[in-house]
Amino acid sequence: MNLKQLKKIAIIALSAVAAIPAQGQDLLASQAPIDRKMKAVDSVFLQKLIQQEEEWESPATDLYDDWDNIFAHRQTEVPDSFRIDLRDFCMPTPSRVITSNFGPRWGRRHQGLDIKVYIGDTIRAAFSGKVRMVKYEAKGYGKYVVIRHNNGLETIYGHMSKQLVKENQDVRAGEPIGLGGNTGRSTGSHLHFETRLCGMALNPALMFDFRNQDVTGDFYTYRKRTYAREQAVATQLRGANGLNGYDPADVNSPNMGKSTAKSQRAATRNHKVKRGETLSSIARKHGTSVSALCKLNRIKQSVKLRPGQILKY
Numbered sequence: 562m563n564l565k566q567l568k569k570i571a572i573i574a575l576s577a578v579a580a581i582p583a584q585g586q587d588l589l590a591s592q593a594p595i596d597r598k599m600k601a602v603d604s605v606f607l608q609k610l611i612q613q614e615e616e617w618e619s620p621a622t623d624l625y626d627d628w629d630n631i632f633a634h635r636q637t638e639v640p641d642s643f644r645i646d647l648r649d650f651c652m653p654t655p656s657r658v659i660t661s662n663f664g665p666r667w668g669r670r671h672q673g674l675d676i677k678v679y680i681g682d683t684i685r686a687a688f689s690g691k692v693r694m695v696k697y698e699a700k701g702y703g704k705y706v707v708i709r710h711n712n713g714l715e716t717i718y719g720h721m722s723k724q725l726v727k728e729n730q731d732v733r734a735g736e737p738i739g740l741g742g743n744t745g746r747s748t749g750s751h752l753h754f755e756t757r758l759c760g761m762a763l764n765p766a767l768m769f770d771f772r773n774q775d776v777t778g779d780f781y782t783y784r785k786r787t788y789a790r791e792q793a794v795a796t797q798l799r800g801a802n803g804l805n806g807y808d809p810a811d812v813n814s815p816n817m818g819k820s821t822a823k824s825q826r827a828a829t830r831n832h833k834v835k836r837g838e839t840l841s842s843i844a845r846k847h848g849t850s851v852s853a854l855c856k857l858n859r860i861k862q863s864v865k866l867r868p869g870q871i872l873k874y
Contacts, residue, residue: 678741703745
């Protein structure tokens with residue numbers, strides 16, 4: 562082997578050795594963007610965990626400045642509009658009977674719904690959240706519980722015979738929080754149920770349909786400029802007639818004119834179906850809608866009416 566061949570072998574060897582760290586650097590360089598992405602994912606996941614933990618520590622922190630256990634309700638600044646998530650709910654009681662509605666009553670304003678329950682019936686949290694108050698008020702709520710929820714609402718459960726939770730306790734939707742009773746300013750066993758936003762009472766019928774044991778939709782959007790009308794309509798539509806639910810779409814319905822509002826204030830009446838009548842003709846006659854007739858009578862729009870059949874309106 563001559564000198565020229567040795568030089569050639571040496572150059573090849575050196576090139577091979579030099580290429581090893583270069584390849585390693587290339588691998589590191591290509592790995593760097595992946596590492597950065599993983600760090601970003603980890604950071605987002607960690608931030609989400611921290612946010613969830615903060616929400617459980619103090620639900621609806623964007624709406625409420627403090628965690629004040631002195632007042633059951635004290636109105637603070639209410640946003641012009643706020644979207645309330647009604648998903649993942651639980652009806653506080655399986656009872657479908659409303660004994661007193663939201664609004665004026667006995668010369669004062671009734672700020673919630675009274676639902677018929679018996680002493681010892683289980684009362685459950687409407688949404689997940691944190692218990693803010695567990696108190697007794699002899700001339701008012703009796704034994705009551707206040708829960709602040711992650712969706713921005715606070716719910717109040719009054720007149721219970723027993724409270725099953727403690728202040729600052731985390732609760733899940735559907736978890737038992739008390740037993741039905743007749744404590745405080747009460748004339749019979751029932752659950753007094755309130756829904757409040759920043760301390761302001763909202764008509765629970767805007768969100769909860771006790772007759773059908775459901776919520777009125779996935780979301781309810783509170784709007785300051787239209788709320789007064791909405792809650793008035795809800796009271797008219799779901800007054801002492803046992804129609805314990807509310808469709809927010811009714812507020813803007815073309816049928817919600819003066820004649821409709823007047824008829825809704827009256828008690829529920831019966832219509833005897835005549836030959837040739839349809840749901841549409843009956844709805845027009847009484848100033849209501851086909852969907853309202855179907856919901857009230859628990860029938861489908863495709864039902865075939867029989868002469869002599871009685872429909873409520």
